[in-house]
Amino acid sequence: MKNISFLFLLLIFGFQAQAQNQSKQRLTQLMGTHPVMGLSVAVVKDNKLVYKEALGWKEDGKVPLQTSDIFRIASISKSFSATSIMQLVEKKKLSLDDDVSELIGFTVRNPKFPDTVITLRMLLSHTSSINDSEGYFTLDAINPAKNPNWEKAxxxxxxxxxxxxxxxxxNTVGAIIEKYSGERFDHYVKTHILDPLGLYGGYNVDELxxxxxxxxxxxxxxxAKFSxxxxxxxxxxxxxxxxxMGYSTPIFSPTGGMKISAPDLAKYMIMHMNYGKGEKAKIISKNSSQLMQTPLSSDENYGLALWKTNTLVPGIELTGHTGSAYGLFSAMxxxxxxxxGIVVISNGCGPAYEEGYNRVIRESVNVLYEEWIKK
Structure with a gap:
């Protein structure tokens, strides 16, 4: 029996070594085909982080990228904000059907439908009818007392x-988190999500x-250059x-400002994969987690800061989010x-899209799926 177990372990290690070599080789080839500054990836299989790799540059031509390096991950950040809201809902400090006007402290109503309440659930699922035409870096954009053109939003x-x-x-959700938790947004996420999961990151660059x-x-x-x-x-x-408090929150960008490494983002992903239970702590209930992952919009299969897709890896239904900002592209x-699960982050690559996804990110995800999951 000992010999059989030993041989089994050798097979496992052999598979992992082959997958590591093949993954690195294929990702390197991909980076030679497309313009890519750097690429950091992580793969979770059977609830374990089985692979992490960093390729390319942290600083162009000067400093190689490391797996411990952190990135502003853009819109994947939204799931941290939604997770925070679900924690407050579980503590009965909020309800997803609360009127945003009452929560935020000024009128939030579509002027064409003044009698229709805009709820917290609508903000989290992008069904609020609000748009970004007046900007989103300040709540003044939607505040009738601050912006004479608020109706355009x-x-x-x-x-x-x-x-x-x-x-x-x-960004409005972030302000609501502050008002009903009593903690500044960046501190709330660190204290209630990152620290319990043992992750390094945050929304405040000055504390990193x-x-x-x-x-x-x-x-x-x-x-054909990087800037x-x-x-x-x-x-x-x-x-x-x-x-x-409760108004200046957009400076931290609850909508896109999380800074974290690919391996730590993968550990956060494990929590959502296990419906709220991370490796070190339970963050939200199973019901809350399932609600986040359940699409409310058939247009985009979008739930509460997470959506479902079967086109990222053709024919395979996956749940997660992408991000893009300042030249960065990301996927979880x-x-x-x-x-x-798979995490891919590039700190700069060609902006071409394919099947609704950045081409470099989509091809990287498929390489990792083929080498680690499909085989």
């Missing part, structure tokens, strides 16, 4: 009866070690000095039944 359809992806939805930031680059197709995007990690010290997708 609403679409023509009735709230709850249409879908449009909208960053202002989640800048030496770990993977520099972000926008690819310029016309010149640095320093705004991705801009300090917020000045804004924090005059911070107003998983299968909660088969217990696998």
């Amino acid at each position: 609403y679409n023509d359809y009735e709230p709850g009866k249409g879908y449009q992806y909208c960053n202002l939805n989640f 070690d800048a030496s770990h930031f993977a520099k972000i680059y926008a690819y310029l197709p016309d010149s 640095p995007s320093p705004a991705a990690y801009a300090s917020k010290k000045g804004e924090i000095d005059t911070y107003v 997708f998983f299968d909660p039944e088969e217990k696998f």
Whole structure:
């Protein structure tokens, strides 16, 4: 029996070594085919982080990328905000059907449908009828007392009866988290999600070690060159000095400002894969987690900051989110039944899309699926 167990272990290690070599080789080839500054990836299989790799540059031509480097992950950040809301709902401090006007402290109504309540659930599912045409870096965009053009921030359809992806939805959500938790948004997420899961990251660049930031680059197709995007990690010290709880929240970008490494994002993903239970702590209930993963919009199969797709890996239904900002592209997708998931982050790559996804991200996800999951 001991010999059989030993041979089994040899087979497992052999498979892993082969998968590692093949993955690295194929990702390197992919980076030679497309313009890519750097690529950091992580694979979870059978609820375990089985592979992590970093390729390319952290700083163009000077510093190689490491798996411990952290990135501003863009819109995957929305799931951290939604998870925070579900925690507050479980504590009965909020309800998903609460009127956003009452929660935020000023009128949030589509002027074409003034009698239709816009709810917290609508913000989280992008069915609120709010749009980003007036901007989303401040709540003034939608506040009638601050913006004379506030009516333009609403679409023509009735709230709850249409879908449009909208960053202002989640910056508003961040402010609501502050008002009903009593904690500043960035501190709330750190205390109630990151720390319990044992993850390094956060929304506040001034409280993170800048030496770990993977520099972000926008690819310029016309010149075929990469241009640095320093705004991705801009300090917020000045804004924090005059911070107003429950209103200034967009400076941390609840909609896209999380900074975290690919392996730690994979560990966070494990929590959602297991319906709220991470490796070190239970973050939300199974019911809350399932609700986040259940599509409310048939247009986009979008739930509460997570959506379902069968086109990222053709024919395989996955749950997760993508991100893109400042030249960065990211993806976090998983299968909660088969217990696998994939994280891919690029700090700069060609912006071409394929089947609704950045081509470099989609091809990387498929390489990792083929080498680690399909085989």
